[in-house]
Amino acid sequence: MDENTGALSGLFAPERVAVVGATDSEGSVGRAIVENLRADFAGETVPVNPNYDELFGLDCYPAVGAIPDVESVDLGVVVVPPGIAVEAVRECGEAGVRNVVVITAGFGETGSEGASRERELTEVAEAYELNLVGPNSLGVMSTPTGLNATFGPENALAGSISFMSQSGAFITAALDWATDEGIGFKDVVSLGNKAVLDETDFVRAWGDDPETDVILGYLEGVEDGGAFIDAAREAADDTPVVLVKSGRTEAGAQAVSSHTGTLAGSDEAYEAGLEQAGVLRVENVQELFDFAQILSGQPLPEGDDVAIVTNAGGPGVMTTDAVGDSRLSLASFSEETMAGLSESMPEEANIYNPIDAIGDADVERFETALDLALGDENVDAAVVLSAPTAVIDFDDLAASIVDRQAHHGKPVAAVLMGGERTESAKGTLREGGIPNYFDPARAVRSLDALVRYREVSERAYEDPETFDVDRERAREILGRAVERGDNRLGVEAMGLLDAYGIPTPEGTIAETPDEALAAAERVDGDVVMKIVSPDILHKSDIGGVKVGVADGDVEDAFEDLVTRARNYQPDAEILGVQVQELVDVDAGTETILGMNRDPQFGPLVLFGLGGIFVEVLEDTETRVAPVSEREATEMVEGIRSAPLLRGARGREAADREAIVESLQRLSQLVTDFPAILELDVNPLVAGPEGVQAVDVRLTVDADELDADEPDADEPDAEELEP
Known part of the structure; x- marks a missing residue:
């Protein structure tokens, strides 16, 4: 065998x-x-x-x-x-x-x-x-x-x-x-x-x-x-x-009700899952084989700095632009390299990166330039680019490129631009493991693939952290909703987040104006009041939220919220009004935590800028749960709005560690309960001293919740504690 x-x-x-x-x-x-x-x-x-x-x-x-x-x-x-x-x-x-x-x-x-x-x-x-x-x-x-x-x-x-x-x-x-x-x-x-x-x-x-x-x-x-x-x-x-x-599918094509469902469609699940797996995803067949050739034939670069050696100014500029569009950088040559290039190149040549050996360059001049570039400790890889001229022999140039690459042990991509004249030379390059590309951008993208794979191979996998949570309380909250026949939950499920250690404001669901007033009196300062109904998920759209309500106005606010809900949807089930501690949104940044369950990859966790802008800006990062601390950190740092969280324009920096931990805890929640199909925490207000989950909505599969029942022989976390 x-x-x-x-x-x-x-x-x-x-x-x-x-x-x-x-x-x-x-x-x-x-x-x-x-x-x-x-x-x-x-x-x-x-x-x-x-x-x-x-x-x-x-x-x-x-x-x-x-x-x-x-x-x-x-x-x-x-x-x-x-x-x-x-x-x-x-x-x-x-x-x-x-x-x-x-x-x-x-x-x-x-x-x-x-x-x-x-x-x-x-x-x-x-x-x-x-x-x-x-x-x-x-x-x-x-x-x-x-x-x-x-x-x-x-x-x-x-x-x-x-x-x-x-x-x-x-x-x-x-x-x-x-x-x-x-x-x-x-x-x-x-x-x-x-x-x-x-x-x-x-x-x-x-x-x-x-x-x-x-x-x-x-x-x-x-x-x-x-x-x-x-x-x-x-x-x-x-x-x-x-x-x-x-x-590829349009994001949100399968959305049911959540922002996450809208933003995290099927292709986003593949993008996230493949990235977490260390897979290099390419856009087309050309890239598939371009990357295969260089990955199978060339060593990985130690860094990201590239030298360009060419005899043609225009293609050299194209190559430089392609480097700018990649994660690579143009190398800065050492003084020793600059001196060597100055001594060996014609006065008309450009000895800075990209090295333009000009149109009358022969193989010897190319080899000298490439030898100096690859010998520079600031250079990690090189692109050698040549247009056909009367003085250049592609076969000899290819042999020289192979020899210099083997000598220095750094990756090289070749761009011998031509047709039939390049056929024999391409064979020589292939035998040396060096791919040849007609388009300079393909050569740069291929070197970029080496860098991407180097990062993958160096990336240490870490197991997701398991937090001490109250899983039974979470199950009870979900179970009560299922017993009522609700598969969509709103603020009545805030206790679910609390059970998994995600900070929430103090709040109570009141069924009468008197209960609402009593709840408000237990909270310091004004309160937020929200209609609670599984049939009305977008409360703000119908005027179902009142912010900054003083104690003396609580009872009237209760009646007004219920009336608005009845007028909007007479048959809606009204569970009451949530009376919640007022969170100063202006003191932090509104973000969103979310989850959408993908048929192939399972729970897809989302983080981004939240509040009313979430679907407008679509500034989000996604990963397949469970996520590790490193992956959660990458999500927080990966959004375009990350500078806001770091304290842009005089604002205090948000508590990044609290955001990262909340992402991990949400990841554990949706991993523990496959019955949760969609979930939004929006907004999660991130301030300098922590986070607060102000609102939540989720969709539950009642049949799956029954299947989530833990093994009777498996002890709870509390039973394992001494």
């Missing part, structure tokens, strides 16, 4: 492959797969079809179970019609074939009948503990053994990139282009419908594979966001993971 791919070695390094549905019919998938296997596969190909005794000079068997020594068959490739495909997979399982690729379409992608067939396929795979790819898959490839168990037109070039895709057509197109570009692969898998094995399984396997230098993926969705984050985070410690995710 090949240890490089661990539990999935039988998929990528089989010794015997059975093709169930093999045929010699011209233009058929069954024929294409057998021919592809016979072309390069180092192992044995075994055709299975009851209509043949022999195919392509190979013995053909009527069923998988009829194959001699069938227990030595590592991989079964199923290409029979959908009506008998499930039974064919069952035969593989019964015969002891543990790895199966189902090429056959006509499953979940075709409607209810196909979906039912796919469920049956999954049940069979689980019963026999099969590693199953597909259905509706192009197949799998692995270049070390010459395996091409696909019906694609050709095998991939050998290399160290492993590649997965939900689209089989994307694989064939990408491999065709990659072959022309000289880009090689180790393993390739078409995920198909992902009935059993999915992206998480392959990220985990390739992360453990020392022969895979970069993991690439084209995904339309992730089945289990949490599991994927865990697998990708572990893999990305040593192996870059680069993904292009299609199907």
